[in-house]
Amino acid sequence: MSETTETGTKRYKLKEVCIRLAEGHPLYSDVPLSSPTAALDVMRRELSQYDREVLCVVNLNNKLKPINFNIVSMGSINGSIASIPNILKSGILSNAYGFLLLHNHPSGDVAPSREDIQTTRRCIEAGKIMDIPCLDHVIVGGSNGSFLSLRESGMVDFTNEKISMTAEQILRVSEEKTMYDGAKAGKGASEMADEIKRDVQVPDFVQEAEAMLAKEGAAQQRDEVTIKFGKGLAEPFTSKDGKEFMRITIPNQDPADKTPWASFVLPAKAVHENQYGKGLWAKIPAEGTTVVTKPTLIGQDEAGKNIWQDVKTQVPNRTLKAMVESYKTREPQAKETQHRASARDQLNALVKDTAAKVSAEKPKKAKAKGPEL
Helix, strand or coil: CEEECCCCCEEECCCCCCCCCCCCCCCCCCCCCCCHHHHHHHHHHHHCCCCCCEEEEEEECCCCCEEEEEEEEECCCCCCECCHHHHHHHHHHCCCCEEEEEEECCCCCCCCCHHHHHHHHHHHHHHHHHCCCEEEEEEEEHHHCEEEEHHHHCCCCCCCCCCCCCHHHHHCCCCCCCECCCCCCCCCHHHHHHHHHHHCCCCHHHHHHHHHHHHHHHHHCCCEEEEEECHHHEEEEECCCCCEEEEEEECCCCCCCCCCCEEEEEEHHHEEECCCCCCEEEEEECCCEEEEEEEEEEEECCCCCEEEEEEEEEEEHHHHHHHHHHHHCCCCCCCCCCCCCCHHHHHHHHHHHHHHHHHHHCCCCCCCCCCCC
């Protein structure tokens, strides 16, 4: 947009807009709204009065005290639109610590549909990304007073902090519409679905990046084995091309075996420090193989010094785990019966021996004789 000044020159302006929360009609309670449970009681009574599905959000502060609520959408008798950006919008503007989801089933049946579960999982994943966790999703059963908490029922995991969906999976709406009960019939359903699609378009470069992440995620879903080992067995190094690796040695199963230990190499990012104790651990594909290097004696040189040659073997990863963790089944080494004097004992013995010799060699003083009487 442009405007002409008094001197006849044009200036162009970019308008600033302010986004604020607008207060609606409040709900009242006879008890202080100081906990999520109190807010849920008020919202359950409110939602039970609707004759169509309504989705709402209750935003909470860091002490889990309700801040406000927002009716996100109002649908038909058996369906409601669920737009992830709209669900999170009021929480972002409220600087919320977390939020609760509520929606009603006017039929009175609180059993969650497949769409209920999917939408809840998408909200949980979106909440992880925005650092506004979804703490529960409660379904209210019309006017019969029944309700169901998806958290307490265990149907959805609200505790996993790891992000397990891509942005496209969280935001994209399929052509079948995101209806809580999959209700596609009825006037206006296609128009509402088209509106959601416009709201959640994902740029091409994001789709390409997420596709790569999805491939990596699919690889991670394969069976894996976890190998645990001590920190002293791992040695980091950098390859010639600048990549970070970790060389892990495998102690010999037999303590009497004094030959050099075998070893294998993993990418440094595959090795992690144990969160709950001492040591390190690594996850590798269960059905894959790893190259294990074992020095083997091939002879002696002219000076009689042993000559070792590295022999590389492809070892199944399940077998590798057993090799590395063989210390768990290793018999304790027999204690030596012969006493070994410590350095301090030897020093003390040497001091005593020296003192005895000095005392023996020292001439004895003659006793002074008194005057003869």
